[in-house]
Amino acid sequence: MTVILKLRIDGEQVATLHADQLPCEIVPQVRVDGPVTVEFEDAAGRVHAHSLPAATGWLHLSVRVHAGFGCQADAVIVHTETHAAGAPLGEGEVGVRFQPFFLAGAANVPDLAGHGLFARGLHFRGIVTPGTVLLSCACDACHRTFLVRSIHAGFAEQAYFYSASGTYTLLVDGRVAGAPVPLAPPDPVLLATLETALPPAPDGTRFAYLNPFRCPHCRASYLDFAANPGEREGEYYALHFPDTPPMHMPDAPLADRRDTGGSLLNRIGRLFN
Numbered sequence: 001m002t003v004i005l006k007l008r009i010d011g012e013q014v015a016t017l018h019a020d021q022l023p024c025e026i027v028p029q030v031r032v033d034g035p036v037t038v039e040f041e042d043a044a045g046r047v048h049a050h051s052l053p054a055a056t057g058w059l060h061l062s063v064r065v066h067a068g069f070g071c072q073a074d075a076v077i078v079h080t081e082t083h084a085a086g087a088p089l090g091e092g093e094v095g096v097r098f099q100p101f102f103l104a105g106a107a108n109v110p111d112l113a114g115h116g117l118f119a120r121g122l123h124f125r126g127i128v129t130p131g132t133v134l135l136s137c138a139c140d141a142c143h144r145t146f147l148v149r150s151i152h153a154g155f156a157e158q159a160y161f162y163s164a165s166g167t168y169t170l171l172v173d174g175r176v177a178g179a180p181v182p183l184a185p186p187d188p189v190l191l192a193t194l195e196t197a198l199p200p201a202p203d204g205t206r207f208a209y210l211n212p213f214r215c216p217h218c219r220a221s222y223l224d225f226a227a228n229p230g231e232r233e234g235e236y237y238a239l240h241f242p243d244t245p246p247m248h249m250p251d252a253p254l255a256d257r258r259d260t261g262g263s264l265l266n267r268i269g270r271l272f273n
């Protein structure tokens, strides 16, 4: 029986799967101290490698492989040797959701290149992804992975814009004229006026509503809104890289508003500084 999946943590094989075991979930756990890489290798030798942020504790992996050879996996690094699925994460604990993928031999693999986070299985409508959870995305072009944080822009009625360089994220208060808040189609005239008034990114590139979110390794479009008309307004999570907190417009949060971006920033500071 052919091995359809080999799972490695820092080069050490921790599990293998055969086709007659599907569907199944495997839940290896190892003690970690520092950054580790989780690798999934399928029967064709294709390797999906995801790097986890540096942390000390117990790494608990959950790898679900479905009958159709789809693979969904996530990980937490927590202080305890046991961890109940879905339990909230505490101070200094880390959660990572890996971009789902299909193993060699799968039929009907959808072409999701350039599509949004919901289509890719990184967020789920009706289920809020906690701000403590990092996403490990896989570039459609270079196939390398990268970690991002997401902000539920709908909660705070914020609009968001990515810089043309793909490095920066700008959050705009939803009460600013022309700010396209999630799930509402933008007014094209007001949006164009707002875009000309947005500050430049620190690298000099411009923010624009239809700018893609880009792979940080090769700069290919990852969320390609221009190529997928109609997807942008439904993508209500704004992404940013863990070491590049979002910018805000106006600079200081307006009074009497919840500011989920601010609380995320505090969390990023604790985890990554």
Ligand SMILES: [Zn+2]
Pocket: 139, 140, 141, 142, 143, 144, 215, 216, 217, 218, 219, 220
């Ligand atoms: Zn890339």
